Amino acid sequence: MFIYGPEFRDVVADLRGLAPSVRHWVALGQPDRPGDQSFSQREACSGADLPEAGFDWEQPWVICYTGGTTGLPKGAILTHRAITANAVNTVVSWGLTADDVAILNAPLFHTGGLNALHRTAGVHRRCVHRPPGLRRRSGVRPGG
Incomplete structure (x- = not known):
């Protein structure tokens, strides 16, 4: 997951090709591209425990x-x-x-x-x- 603010859109655009392991791009403001998520969407999420993340x-x-x-x-x-x-x-x-x-x-x-x-x-x-x-x-x- 990579969380970015609107002031870093140009940097994020350059990073996308260099970070193929990033599966979720999350915008603090309006999403930069289709497929990016807005940080505000978290409020619609369930409060249930998440599965343990492997890394x-x-x-x-x-x-x-x-x-x-x-x-x-x-x-x-x-x-x-x-x-x-x-x-x-x-x-x-x-x-x-x-x-x-x-x-x-x-x-x-x-x-x-x-x-x-x-x-x-x-x-x-x-x-x-x-x-x-x-x-x-x-x-x-x-x-x-």
Whole structure:
């Protein structure tokens, strides 16, 4: 599944031929092509449990782009195995438990937000996403 926003239609058009394993293209706005699904269609879906999805641990989970500090940005392909290993290592090294809650204020396009915080929350299922535009008020301290 590949979810795309309207601002990335040109990029998605280029990617379609390079990603034959993508079976479902999902648009956040109007679908770009016939056969693409609209993200809003999810509301018509049943609430029943889905069957377990089979996948290969070495298949790509995400392509994270570097900041380009040593040249042009490059796409780094991160596999299911790499993301899961990072999440498990983060949980263990930070001593996280099921009682912990992470406030995700890092952007999901950055590996710190996507990989370290968001994916780690998947291990314990607790993550609070900070809505875009929400800013911390001055004088408010974490934990107080």
